[in-house]
Amino acid sequence: MAARRRSMGCFMASLSDADHSRTAAQAPRNERSPRPAPVICGHRPGLGPEWLGNSGPSAMLCAGAARYFERGCTLGSVGEATNRDSATSSGRRRGHRMIKRRELLLLLGSAMTAAPGLRAQQKAMPVIGYLASGSPGPFAPFAARVPPGSERNRLRRGTKRGDRIPLRRGSV
Amino acid sequence: MAIEFRCAEGQYDRLPALVADFVGRKVDVIATNGMAGIQAAKSATSTIPIVFTGAGDPVADGLVASFARPDGNLTGFSFMSTELALKRFELLSELVPQARVIALLVNRSYPYEERIMRDAGSGAGEGGAAPYPEEHR
Numbered sequence: 001m002a003a004r005r006r007s008m009g010c011f012m013a014s015l016s017d018a019d020h021s022r023t024a025a026q027a028p029r030n031e032r033s034p035r036p037a038p039v040i041c042g043h044r045p046g047l048g049p050e051w052l053g054n055s056g057p058s059a060m061l062c063a064g065a066a067r068y069f070e071r072g073c074t075l076g077s078v079g080e081a082t083n084r085d086s087a088t089s090s091g092r093r094r095g096h097r098m099i100k101r102r103e104l105l106l107l108l109g110s111a112m113t114a115a116p117g118l119r120a121q122q123k124a125m126p127v128i129g130y131l132a133s134g135s136p137g138p139f140a141p142f143a144a145r146v147p148p149g150s151e152r153n154r155l156r157r158g159t160k161r162g163d164r165i166p167l168r169r170g171s172v
Numbered sequence: 173m174a175i176e177f178r179c180a181e182g183q184y185d186r187l188p189a190l191v192a193d194f195v196g197r198k199v200d201v202i203a204t205n206g207m208a209g210i211q212a213a214k215s216a217t218s219t220i221p222i223v224f225t226g227a228g229d230p231v232a233d234g235l236v237a238s239f240a241r242p243d244g245n246l247t248g249f250s251f252m253s254t255e256l257a258l259k260r261f262e263l264l265s266e267l268v269p270q271a272r273v274i275a276l277l278v279n280r281s282y283p284y285e286e287r288i289m290r291d292a293g294s295g296a297g298e299g300g301a302a303p304y305p306e307e308h309r
């Protein structure tokens with residue numbers, strides 16, 4: 001039993017004395033072969049902070065995402081982990097799940113908080129107002145590159161990098 | 173970067189409204205050319221940077237303090253086009269010395285029209301020719 005307890009690691013260590021008296025066959029099916037929590041997003045633990053970098057639009061987003069990635073991106077395996085931990089006390093299991101939920105809520109909340117900041121950054125695109133006293137004739141070839149109406153407004157907001165007017169040498 | 177174009181199409185009385193539109197939109201820089209546009213932009217804002225070209229003599233006209241240190245929110249460069257009107261007329265008189273009447277196309281609504289006419293007239297008088305102003309609006 002001791003050898004099995006070692007093989008089961010900290011999982012078996014959390015069982016009560018009554019649970020230790022069970023044989024392997026008596027144990028619930030999901031306890032026989034404990035597997036590591038599946039990684040659903042392909043990120044390895046510890047990759048989060050490096051991937052996100054130390055600077056970004058929202059420190060909250062980085063912090064929440066870093067905590068999320070450091071735990072191995074086990075968001076999708078919450079239910080499985082709960083079944084595996086069915087022998088543990090209900091308080092610990094509930095607390096374990098609550099931490100997962102908190103991380104999820106922190107991540108979603110951080111993303112919502114960061115979104116306006118990202119939009120504000122795009123809005124900071126510089127705008128040059130060109131005032132011509134005469135007719136637009138000399139500037140027509142250049143002005144024609146700016147589409148009229150809503151397209152023009154969208155372009156001014158710069159929703160995508162490709163929306164910007166390419167300024168090449170000799171185009172003016 | 174985005175560029176907003178506004179053209180007065182020779183109607184200088186439209187310039188204040190066009191500049192006010194720029195100020196309302198909080199553009200980052202106003203670029204303009206010609207004395208009329210520069211004066212309209214200068215009157216409209218003292219905070220938005222104004223970059224100009226072809227302003228005659230911006231120092232003599234009081235647009236900037238000096239060429240080296242323009243100060244304020246205006247900067248740019250000048251072709252000294254207005255001041256060179258006399259020189260252009262002198263060159264024309266040399267090219268066509270037998271000319272006695274030379275047509276001069278001017279825009280009566282241009283703020284520096286009077287100065288151009290005065291300089292051209294003095295240059296024509298030296299060469300024996302008389303400028304014949306042809307108005308254009």
